[in-house]
Amino acid sequence: ELKVEQNPLFLSMQEGKNYTIYCNYSTTSDRLYWYRQDPGKSLESLFVLLSNGAVKQEGRLMASLDTKARLSTLHITAAVHDLSATYFCAVDSGGSNYKLTFGKGTLLTVNP
Amino acid sequence: NAGVTQTPKFRVLKTGQSMTLLCAQDMNHEYMYWYRQDPGMGLRLIHYSVGEGTTAKGEVPDGYNVSRLKKQNFLLGLESAAPSQTSVYFCASSTPPGRGRETQYFGPGTRLLVL
Numbered sequence: 001e002l003k004v005e006q007n008p009l010f011l012s013m014q015e016g017k018n019y020t021i022y023c024n025y026s027t028t029s030d031r032l033y034w035y036r037q038d039p040g041k042s043l044e045s046l047f048v049l050l051s052n053g054a055v056k057q058e059g060r061l062m063a064s065l066d067t068k069a070r071l072s073t074l075h076i077t078a079a080v081h082d083l084s085a086t087y088f089c090a091v092d093s094g095g096s097n098y099k100l101t102f103g104k105g106t107l108l109t110v111n112p
Numbered sequence: 113n114a115g116v117t118q119t120p121k122f123r124v125l126k127t128g129q130s131m132t133l134l135c136a137q138d139m140n141h142e143y144m145y146w147y148r149q150d151p152g153m154g155l156r157l158i159h160y161s162v163g164e165g166t167t168a169k170g171e172v173p174d175g176y177n178v179s180r181l182k183k184q185n186f187l188l189g190l191e192s193a194a195p196s197q198t199s200v201y202f203c204a205s206s207t208p209p210g211r212g213r214e215t216q217y218f219g220p221g222t223r224l225l226v227l
Contacts, residue, residue, distance in 0.1 A: 004154075009152075031209070031214070033215060033216075035218075041220075041221075042202065042218045042219060042220045042221055043155075043202065043204075043218040044218075045215040045216075045217070048214050048215050050214060088154060088155070090155075092209070096162070096208065096209065097143075097160065097162055097168070098143055098206060098208060098209050098216075099145075099157060099160060099170065100155075100157070100216065101157075101171075102154040102155040102156070103154055104152060104153060104154040105154050
């Protein structure tokens with residue numbers, strides 16, 4: 001059974017600081033996704049990582065995937081208040097059914 | 113395009129009542145999914161469908177049934193609601209892996225309270 005662990009689950013940052021969210025998963029997969037959720041809203045796709053060594057960047061966020069270590073990171077550079085949200089990683093368990101197993105999410109709060 | 117829509121947005125049920133949640137997508141996606149989101153639990157897959165007329169169980173299927181009679185619609189039914197089914201329900205759709213943009217597109221959610 002695929003297990004996905006995110007840490008930290010809660011992260012309070014100051015504006016302008018850098019930090020990394022980690023996503024570990026338990027079985028082999030080379031397809032990992034990051035989503036953002038604002039309070040009371042739906043999930044928005046941020047990054048799609050489909051191979052070992054994949055790196056994607058958008059604005060102050062950068063995501064990477066190491067399939068051998070079964071680890072993905074979401075790095076936040078010079079945080080701003082608008083990045084406050086819950087971030088989820090999700091891993092495809094493989095096969096043709098495209099089933100995702102989600103981590104519990106990281107609640108990020110960026111303080112002035 | 114409206115993307116993925118869900119009906120209703122909010123519902124209160126009494127224990128034992130039944131209801132159906134409707135998900136519709138206008139992106140011609142083959143795959144559709146139902147998740148529930150509970151505090152501190154992330155999203156958990158209830159049922160999914162890889163095509164019209166097909167459904168399969170996910171991680172937490174007990175107490176729910178689904179139907180996919182049309183490609184664009186995916187219905188989630190609660191036959192006898194229980195307080196443990198109080199949750200936010202999200203529908204999602206996607207193309208199969210390897211085709212199109214590889215991500216699941218989520219609807220706005222349905223908040224269900226079972227008293």
